[in-house]
Amino acid sequence: MTPVQAPFPQSRPRRLRASPARRALVAETRLAPADLIWPVFVRDGNAVEEPVASMPGVVRRSIDRVVEAAREAADLGIPAICLFPYTGAEQRTADCAEAWNPDNLSNRATRAIKAAVPEIAVMTDVALDPYSDTGHDGFVEGGRIVNDATVEALVKQALAQAEAGADILGPSDMMDGRIGAIRAALEQAGHTDVTIMSYAAKYASAFYGPFRDAVGAASALKGDKKTYQMDPANTDEALRMVARDLSEGADMVMVKPGMPYLDICRRVKAELGAPTFAYQVSGEYAMIRAAALNGWIDGERAMMESLGCFKRAGCDGILSYFAPAAARLMAGG
Ligand code: PBG
Numbered sequence: 001m002t003p004v005q006a007p008f009p010q011s012r013p014r015r016l017r018a019s020p021a022r023r024a025l026v027a028e029t030r031l032a033p034a035d036l037i038w039p040v041f042v043r044d045g046n047a048v049e050e051p052v053a054s055m056p057g058v059v060r061r062s063i064d065r066v067v068e069a070a071r072e073a074a075d076l077g078i079p080a081i082c083l084f085p086y087t088g089a090e091q092r093t094a095d096c097a098e099a100w101n102p103d104n105l106s107n108r109a110t111r112a113i114k115a116a117v118p119e120i121a122v123m124t125d126v127a128l129d130p131y132s133d134t135g136h137d138g139f140v141e142g143g144r145i146v147n148d149a150t151v152e153a154l155v156k157q158a159l160a161q162a163e164a165g166a167d168i169l170g171p172s173d174m175m176d177g178r179i180g181a182i183r184a185a186l187e188q189a190g191h192t193d194v195t196i197m198s199y200a201a202k203y204a205s206a207f208y209g210p211f212r213d214a215v216g217a218a219s220a221l222k223g224d225k226k227t228y229q230m231d232p233a234n235t236d237e238a239l240r241m242v243a244r245d246l247s248e249g250a251d252m253v254m255v256k257p258g259m260p261y262l263d264i265c266r267r268v269k270a271e272l273g274a275p276t277f278a279y280q281v282s283g284e285y286a287m288i289r290a291a292a293l294n295g296w297i298d299g300e301r302a303m304m305e306s307l308g309c310f311k312r313a314g315c316d317g318i319l320s321y322f323a324p325a326a327a328r329l330m331a332g333g
Helices: 013-017 020-026 063-075 105-116 147-164 178-188 206-214 236-248 259-272 282-293 299-312 323-330
Strands: 036-042 049-051 059-061 080-085 121-126 139-141 144-146 168-171 195-202 252-256 276-280 317-320
Touching: 013 020, 036 063, 036 105, 036 323, 059 063, 063 080, 063 105, 063 323, 080 105, 080 168, 105 121, 105 147, 121 147, 139 147, 144 147, 147 168, 147 178, 168 178, 178 195, 178 236, 195 236, 195 259, 206 282, 236 252, 236 259, 252 259, 259 276, 259 299, 276 299, 282 299, 299 317, 299 323, 317 323
Parallel strands: 036 059, 036 080, 036 317, 080 121, 121 168, 168 195, 195 252, 252 276, 276 317
Antiparallel strands: 049 059, 139 144
């Protein structure tokens, strides 16, 4: 469709921008709290909220505080919360066994949330990096990330998360074949209703820096993740990854990071038509917050504009550290 417009003076497009009421009537996209998934960092202890230095306004919470956060999110209309455990060096081992411990931090947090706030969907992270002494998402042998042995471990981790009551599993590891293996194991164990949101198009990005700090992986990580995360130069490959993960049993797919990859969001939604989510990652959040704290941009407006761009690009929803602040603003305060 090529829009045609009469020439001036018959056409005055500014009429539609002339008042808030008319702008509201013709707005093509809208952001709502229901579009948001809130990633939160969980740590051990009680009544703890510990600031993450590289993410102003974001804290690591003990489980009791995560439950309070889940309550607040649900009351704001945010449908899902996504858990990332902060793990100290003592929980990081070569065999990553803590990943499938039924009582690990993430699984205990899931059970606590589902008991107290059953209406909110709990999403969990399927990847070995919180539990690995190398900071990688898979096992390392001879300097290489080994795929198939990692997938076996991811299946155990995913089953433990499903047992704990997770509604949505988010494999963020980028190993080949993990979606199919996890889906088959879930079916066999009777977890037929557990949703998989695949981190399908996850790029090897510099924008994850603050996150690695937040989960305690920054100092552990040796080398980079370029042999499993995608090359930022590629577009067609993202479509192949999304199509593959959908064929293996993913229900929803994700593009990550968000703002630097809006072209990928647009193509994924247009060409595959699947539920498509963007992850506005830690570095994106940190940039906006840092500029706002310096008084260089209006933080609230930049936050809302940055979230709105994902709706314009065709995304069904957004994982964002801004979720509660944005939802509060949308609720009028
Ligand atoms: C790792 C994982 C990462 C993020 C989510 N899961 C970092 C990485 O791949 O190193 C990044 C999220 C963010 O930056 O906000 N499994």
